[in-house]
Amino acid sequence: MLVTVQDMIAWGLLVLPLIVIAWAAVWHAEAVAERNRHERYQRFYAIMQQLGREDTSWAEKMAAAYELRQYKDYRHIIGKIFEDGKLREEGAQAALQAELKDLSKS
Secondary structure, three states: OOOOHHHHHHHHHHHHHHHHHHHHHHHHHHHHHHHHHHHHHHHHHHHHHHHHOOOOOHHHHHHHHHHHHHOHHHHHHHHHHEEOOEEOOOOHHHHHHHHHHHHHHO
16 A cells, blocks of 8 residues: 555655644643633623622522522532622631642642
């Protein structure tokens, strides 16, 4: 099949662009996934800000709390911030320090 130098060059000129296209496709998919993760975090952060604001109406806070159901991957941090449906006030500083300590271990 690849008996002459011309055959080898032709095969290389066919395969090399395909390898480059495959690499570019993988790189693009990873970039899009990272952008989506970042946008998802920004939406989560905006919802948490909405819940923490004092000048927000009760209905807006209910809508924001309902929206938190979509963020199951943030479930453990939501549980640390809220306790029995209320914002955890006492021990908030200690909880933040514990979370930062856990972060430094990983």
